[in-house]
Structure formats: C-alpha cells, structure tokens
Amino acid sequence: MSDLAGLPALSLAVREHVVRMATRGGCFIGASLSCADLLVHLYTRVLDISPERLDDPSRDYLFLSKGHDVPALYATLAELGYIERGRLARHLSPDDAIYWHPNRAVPGVEFHSGSLGHLLSVGLGVALDIKLRGGKNRVFVILGDGELDEGSVWEACLVAAAYQLDNLVAIVDRNDFQANARTEELIPLEPLPFKFQSFGWSCRTADGHDFAELEAAFENLPYAQGRPSVLIARTVRGKGIPSIERRADRWFANFTAAEVEALLGELRGEAAATLVSEGMVVR
Amino acid sequence: MRYADALRTQALRRDEVIVLTAENRAPIRDLPPSLGLRFIDVGICEQTLIGAAAGLALRGRVPVAHALAAFLTMRAFEFIRTDLGIARLPVKLVGYVPGFLSEANGPTHQAIEDVALMRGIPNMRVVCPADEDELAEALPVLLDDPSPCYVRYNHLPPAVEHRAPFALGKAEVLTEGGGVALLTYGFLLREAAVAARLLEELGVPVRLVNLRTLAPVDEAEIVAAARGTELLVTIEDHFATGGLYSIIAEVLLRHGVAARVHPIHLGDRWFTPALLPGILEHEGFSGPRLADRVLAALAPHPRPLSHPLPPDRERGAPSHLFRTGLPLSRQGGRGWERGPGGEGPRS
Numbered sequence: 001m002s003d004l005a006g007l008p009a010l011s012l013a014v015r016e017h018v019v020r021m022a023t024r025g026g027c028f029i030g031a032s033l034s035c036a037d038l039l040v041h042l043y044t045r046v047l048d049i050s051p052e053r054l055d056d057p058s059r060d061y062l063f064l065s066k067g068h069d070v071p072a073l074y075a076t077l078a079e080l081g082y083i084e085r086g087r088l089a090r091h092l093s094p095d096d097a098i099y100w101h102p103n104r105a106v107p108g109v110e111f112h113s114g115s116l117g118h119l120l121s122v123g124l125g126v127a128l129d130i131k132l133r134g135g136k137n138r139v140f141v142i143l144g145d146g147e148l149d150e151g152s153v154w155e156a157c158l159v160a161a162a163y164q165l166d167n168l169v170a171i172v173d174r175n176d177f178q179a180n181a182r183t184e185e186l187i188p189l190e191p192l193p194f195k196f197q198s199f200g201w202s203c204r205t206a207d208g209h210d211f212a213e214l215e216a217a218f219e220n221l222p223y224a225q226g227r228p229s230v231l232i233a234r235t236v237r238g239k240g241i242p243s244i245e246r247r248a249d250r251w252f253a254n255f256t257a258a259e260v261e262a263l264l265g266e267l268r269g270e271a272a273a274t275l276v277s278e279g280m281v282v283r
Numbered sequence: 284m285r286y287a288d289a290l291r292t293q294a295l296r297r298d299e300v301i302v303l304t305a306e307n308r309a310p311i312r313d314l315p316p317s318l319g320l321r322f323i324d325v326g327i328c329e330q331t332l333i334g335a336a337a338g339l340a341l342r343g344r345v346p347v348a349h350a351l352a353a354f355l356t357m358r359a360f361e362f363i364r365t366d367l368g369i370a371r372l373p374v375k376l377v378g379y380v381p382g383f384l385s386e387a388n389g390p391t392h393q394a395i396e397d398v399a400l401m402r403g404i405p406n407m408r409v410v411c412p413a414d415e416d417e418l419a420e421a422l423p424v425l426l427d428d429p430s431p432c433y434v435r436y437n438h439l440p441p442a443v444e445h446r447a448p449f450a451l452g453k454a455e456v457l458t459e460g461g462g463v464a465l466l467t468y469g470f471l472l473r474e475a476a477v478a479a480r481l482l483e484e485l486g487v488p489v490r491l492v493n494l495r496t497l498a499p500v501d502e503a504e505i506v507a508a509a510r511g512t513e514l515l516v517t518i519e520d521h522f523a524t525g526g527l528y529s530i531i532a533e534v535l536l537r538h539g540v541a542a543r544v545h546p547i548h549l550g551d552r553w554f555t556p557a558l559l560p561g562i563l564e565h566e567g568f569s570g571p572r573l574a575d576r577v578l579a580a581l582a583p584h585p586r587p588l589s590h591p592l593p594p595d596r597e598r599g600a601p602s603h604l605f606r607t608g609l610p611l612s613r614q615g616g617r618g619w620e621r622g623p624g625g626e627g628p629r630s
Contacts, residue, residue: 057342104370111341115365123430125338125346132301132320133342152362155328162326234403249602 002044007211010079011040013266015049015073015240019255019263025092026254027100028068029244034175034208034235035142036072041170041214042140043076051082054107060137061110061126065119066144067101069173074098074106081106092283117150120170124160127168138221140169146178149187154199157228161200166222170201171232173208175237180248196230208233243272249279286310286438289419290347291317293426298362300426301339305332305350307379316397329354333362333374345426352378352394352435353385356401367431368404374431376401381435382469382520383554383562390553399525401433402498408432408451409498411468413442417495421449435469438549441475443493452499460488463577464508466527467518468494474563475518477570482577497530498577505534509542516577520568522555545580547573 002010014036022029043049047060064073071091078085083106090096097105106241113119123141130137139240145151160168172192176182183189193203202223206213214233223229237251238244241263244253255263262273287310294300295317300321302314315322325332331351336346348355355378356363367374378394385392402409408430410420415438425432428451447455458479467475472493479489490512492504509515517527528546535542547568554566563569567576 091389111337112365112369115361117330118334118362118366121362122338122341123332124331124333125340126342127338128323128335129339129342129344152330152334155331156334159328159331160324163323 004045004215007037007040007042007044010044011037012240013079014040014072014075015267016264017078017085018071019241019260019267021071021074021088021091022263023257023260027071027091028251028253029071029253030177030237030247030251031066031069031144031173031175033239033241034074034237035069035173035233036075036239037064037209037211038142038171038173038233038235039072039076039212041078041211041218045211045215046218047140048137051080051107054082057133058135058137060275061123061139063110063113063119063123063139063141064102065113065123065141066116066147066173067113069142069144070100070102070109073102073109077106077108087247116144116147117152120153120156121159123168124156124163124165127160127165128163130167131163131165136167138167138169140171142171142173144178145172145174145176145183145189145192148172148189148192151179157196157199157201159229165228166226166228167229169221170196170228172230172232173235173258174205175235175239177237177248177251179251182248192232192258196232200227201230202227203230203232205232205234208235209239241266241273243275247279252279252280253277284416284419286418286422286436287313287417289365290314293323293422294318297345297426299343301336301346301619302624303332303336303339303348304526305329305354306350308352310379311349325498329359330362333359333376334366334420336374337362337366337370338373338454340367340374341370345360345373345375347375347426349377349379349436351385351392352381352397356394356397356433360400363401363407363431363433364404365515368407371406371429373429373430375425376431376433376453377436378433379436381437382439382471383557383559383568384470386557386559386562389456389556393553395521395549396525397433397435398497398519398521398527399529402530403525404431404517406430407498409435410496411435411449412449412495413445413472413493414439416441417445417449421495424449424451429560431595437470439470439473443476445493449495451502452498453495454501455493455495456504457491457493458483458489459511460490461512462488462490462517463513463514464490464492464512465516465518465573465577466492466494466505466508466531468497469520470526471518471520471568474568474570474573478573478577481571481574485578486527486580487577494527497527500530500534502534502538505531506538506540509535509540513543514581515542515544516547516580517544518568518573523546523550524550526558545577 049059102110127139206217244250381394479491
C-alpha cells in the first residue's frame with residue numbers, strides 16, 4: 001500500500017500517460033482524467049490485489065464499466081507494475097492490445113467493456129459467486145454518470161439489492177457529462193443518491209479528487225450490512241488541465257505533438273496550453 | 284427423461300453448475316430444494332441474467348440460464364454477443380417456447396429468428412433437440428463443452444425412437460432413402476417423421492435427418508444428403524433468413540455441391556397464434572401437410588401419385604418412428620394419406 005502522501009505524484013504520472021495517449025489517434029481524455037485519482041486511490045489504498053495475484057480467486061475485483069476511460073487504467077497498471085510502461089507507447093498499435101476500450105489481454109483488466117451498462121451485472125455475478133463460496137473479497141465497478149442512462153444498470157441494482165450483495169461496490173465517476181452534453185441538461189440524474197437509495201443501495205458521496213475524502217469513503221465498506229454500496233465520486237471532466245476541464249467538446253481528443261507538450265506543461269502548473277486542434281462534438 | 288431431472292443430476296454431480304432463470308421457472312420449478320443457493324432467479328431481467336452468468340463463468344462456474352427464447356435471444360442479444368461471445372464463456376442458454384411452441388402467445392413471443400441470431404455469434408453452439416429425451420441426453424455433452432451454447436428448449440415426448448447418441452455437430456440419420464431428404468430440427472422432427480412415412484407409402488424413398496445441432500452443423504451429412512437424393516427439403520419453424528435453409532445454402536456453396544432444395548419455413552412473416560395442433564395445420568407443418576408440400580415440390584417428377592402403393596410393412600416403412608406420431612388429421616383426404624395399412628389415428 002502506498003502512502004497517502006505519495007498519491008498526488010502517482011496521479012500526475014498517470015495523467016501524463018493519458019495526455020501522451022491523446023495523440024496519434026487520440027483517446028477519451030475527459031473521462032480518463034476525471035477518474036485517474038479514483039483509480040490511483042483504489043489500486044494503492046483499497047483493492048486487495050497485486051501483479052502477482054491476478055488469478056487469485058480471493059483477490060478484489062475492479063471492473064471498468066464505462067470503458068472509454070481505460071487510458072487512466074492502462075497508465076495506473078503501468079505505474080504499478082502490472083504491465084510494462086513501454087506498452088503505453090503502443091497505444092492503438094495493431095501489435096498490442098492497448099486500444100480505446102478495455103480487454104482482458106491486458107494484465108489487470110478483469111473484463112472487456114465499452115458497451116455501456118454491462119459490467120455492473122457481470123460484477124454482480126462475480127459477487128454472487130464470492131458469496132456462494134463464503135469469500136470475503138469485494139467487487140468494485142466504476143460506472144460513468146452518463147452510463148446510468150442504460151436501463152441494464154438499474155436492473156442490476158435491483159438484483160444486487162435483492163441478493164443483499166454487500167460485497168459489491170459501485171463507484172460513479174460523477175463528472176457531470178455524458179459524451180457531448182451535461183447530464184443535467186440532457187437526461188437529468190439528480191437526485192442521484194436518492195435513486196440508488198430507493199433501489200436498496202447504501203450511498204455516500206465524496207470528492208473524487210481528494211484522497212483524504214476517498215480514504216474515508218472506502219474505509220468502512222460496506223456502508224450497510226446486507227446492502228450493496230455506491231460511492232458517488234464528484235469529479236471534473238478533464239481534471240488537472242484547466243484549458244480542457246468541464247468542456248463538452250473535450251470528450252475525445254486527438255492532439256498534435258506540440259499540443260501534447262503544452263498540455264503536459266499545463267498539467268505541471270505551467271502556462272495554459274494553446275490548442276489549435278478543434279474540439280470534437282459528436283451528436 | 285425429464286430435463287429437470289437431468290439438470291438436477293448434473294448439478295448435484297458438478298459443483299460448478301449454477302442454475303439461473305429470469306423468472307421463468309416452469310420446467311425447473313422443482314430444483315430449488317436440491318440446489319439451494321445454486322438456483323438463482325434474477326426476476327424479469329434478461330440482460331442482468333446474462334451479465335451475471337458471465338460473472339459467474341469468470342469465477343469458474345458453468346451457468347445454465349433459462350428465459351423465454353424470444354426475450355433471451357433478443358432482449359439480451361447484445362449481452363450474449365458481447366459478454367459471452369467475445370469472452371467465449373461457457374454459459375448455457377436455454378430458451379423456452381421457441382418457434383411454434385410459443386403457441387397462442389402471438390408475435391411478441393415468437394422466437395423464429397433465434398437460430399439466425401445465435402449462430403451469428405462466433406463459437407456459439409446452437410442446439411435444437413427433437414424432444415425432451417434428446418435434450419436430457421445432450422445436457423452433459425453441453426456442460427462439458429467449453430463454449431457458450433443456445434438450446435431451443437423442447438419438453439415434448441419422444442419424436443422418434445432415436446438411433447444415435449447425441450454428439451455436437453452430428454446429425455441423426457433416421458432413414459436412408461434416396462428420393463427426398465427431409466432435413467429438420469427440434470420438435471418438427473415428429474411431423475417430418477409422419478410425412479416421411481406417408482411419402483414412403485407412396486413410394487418416395489425418404490432420407491429423414493434430425494440435424495440436432497445447427498452450430499456446428501453436420502456438413503458431411505448435408506453434402507451426403509444432397510448427393511444421395513433428388514431433392515432436399517428443409518423443414519423449420521423459423522424465418523427464411525438465417526435458419527436451416529440458409530445453412531444448407533452456405534454448406535452446399537462451400538462444398539461446391541449443386542442440389543435442388545425446397546425450403547419449408549415461415550418466409551418473412553410471423554405465424555398465426557393458436558394451440559400447437561392448430562398452428563401445425565394452419566401453417567402447413569403437420570405431417571400430412573408436410574407430405575403434401577413435399578409432393579408438390581416433387582411435381583416435375585410425376586411418380587408419387589401414380590405409383591402403386593406398396594404394402595406398408597413390407598416396404599420397410601420406418602414404423603419405429605411412430606411411437607408418438609401426431610394423429611393423421613386429414614384422414615379421408617387424398618388417398619395417400621390414408622395409407623394402405625389402414626392405420627387408425629394415433630394420439
């Protein structure tokens with residue numbers, strides 16, 4: 001387990017990897033940056049897992065359900081020794097399996113995703129089996145807030161509550177955006193804690209970029225015996241680079257090499273990057 | 284053997300078997316006391332049924348998931364394709380009331396594109412037992428197989444006296460006549476067997492083939508049937524697209540074999556809802572109606588109607604096939620339907 005004080009540096013390294021993947025084809029940079037701190041915190045402070053125990057049935061499981069934020073996962077796995085850092089340079093190469101959505105060819109990735117609304121039910125199945133076998137390990141599923149539009153998420157919520165799966169933990173990366181729109185302007189989700197609570201889940205919220213708050217939020221799982229838990233992590237799309245934060249058009253980005261260098265500077269606290277490539281809005 | 288008993292036996296023998304249902308319990312309602320927590324009902328949530336089954340499979344389980352065929356294969360299609368297909372997880376899908384077996388439910392419940400959809404998924408097995416015995420016999424084979432599979436559930440009593448043990452990708456050839464080949468799957472084998480007997484009585488030698496599995500399909504048998512008969516007839520309660528007729532076309536093309544093929548399917552329309560005997564009659568799938576349609580297809584070959592009717596038993600008509608044949612519902616129609624042996628209605 002890393003020291004809490006070391007996490008900001010690790011997060012910065014992860015974000016740098018993400019920015020470097022946002023060129024020569026690009027990546028979904030907005031969501032990757034919003035969940036980078038969550039992933040860093042989970043892998044260093046919460047999950048009972050290590051690169052040596054990828055097949056250990058008593059490990060904790062983490063499923064990345066929204067999928068398109070996988071650059072942050074690749075980067076976290078690279079920084080923590082699950083995969084070689086050099087593989088990140090092969091992002092989008094046909095010679096590697098590092099592409100826009102997760103897949104199990106990458107050590108540490110539990111299951112493929114990209115089609116939204118799948119992995120809460122897959123995680124539910126894993127949690128059921130752990131219960132059947134009397135295991136103590138836990139299953140974490142990261143959901144996008146836009147992903148909550150999918151009805152299958154709420155099916156899984158009903159079933160997880162019915163089976164009292166208190167070893168199942170959903171984490172909503174609440175960055176307030178779905179692809180190209182603010183959730184509250186397109187399909188409003190609030191009051192979101194109430195929705196989960198009314199489905200039988202115990203719910204907390206935390207600042208998804210504040211490691212002390214995350215530490216407290218993950219300290220006492222489950223939040224209620226016999227109930228699945230959900231943490232709504234308030235996050236910022238594009239977090240760490242003010243010039244692309246909270247931007248509807250910086251969902252997916254494919255920057256020039258010069259822009260990447262400028263964005264890396266901005267990430268380290270230097271002047272705001274000047275972006276010439278256009279934002280991307282797909283409607 | 285009842286399916287539920289076979290499933291219970293397998294589940295008690297193999298810890299990895301988990302029985303799931305999306306609140307469709309009828310055929311497996313007796314299982315919860317024996318299986319305890321290994322019986323999981325997710326309610327009317329077909330997508331979660333599949334996702335949860337995938338999760339269980341990731342943990343080394345072999346889930347057997349039950350739901351109505353229409354909702355299993357269509358409501359949850361993308362979950363099946365994405366969670367089970369891409370990962371090639373050994374989840375066994377059992378679809379209730381497929382095809383005509385949805386009877387009077389109407390088009391919402393008619394799974395008559397299920398074969399097309401499921402066989403379009405790489406590595407997915409598509410298994411269509413002719414009766415409950417065959418289903419029960421197939422079950423351990425399917426549980427041993429490492430791939431996902433879709434089963435057209437069939438609770439009906441034996442369609443014929445089976446001759447060959449169940450094997451994936453292996454058809455059962457029931458008669459080996461060289462006139463016309465009747466190729467079918469699922470419970471329609473029973474009707475095809477009735478048609479075969481009627482045709483034999485008219486002097487049309489029949490090769491009656493129970494395909495059993497459509498993916499993988501027994502290509503060698505399809506080619507052999509094409510080479511060994513004058514006409515291939517496909518019989519299926521499925522749309523024209525993607526079912527057995529399509530499979531035959533693909534196989535013959537792949538092997539460079541030309542053949543006359545007469546498809547009997549539902550074309551591009553949903554069937555008229557009714558009870559099963561009514562559907563079979565109305566849609567032209569009862570044994571006598573099938574025989575009629577085959578004769579019409581043979582029309583350029585005038586032999587059948589003018590051919591003297593041979594004695595039933597001496598011609599070696601496949602009497603072993605008729606243990607549970609449907610009543611010959613059109614007694615008094617054409618002479619060939621009555622048959623020379625004077626066999627009365629069976630029910």
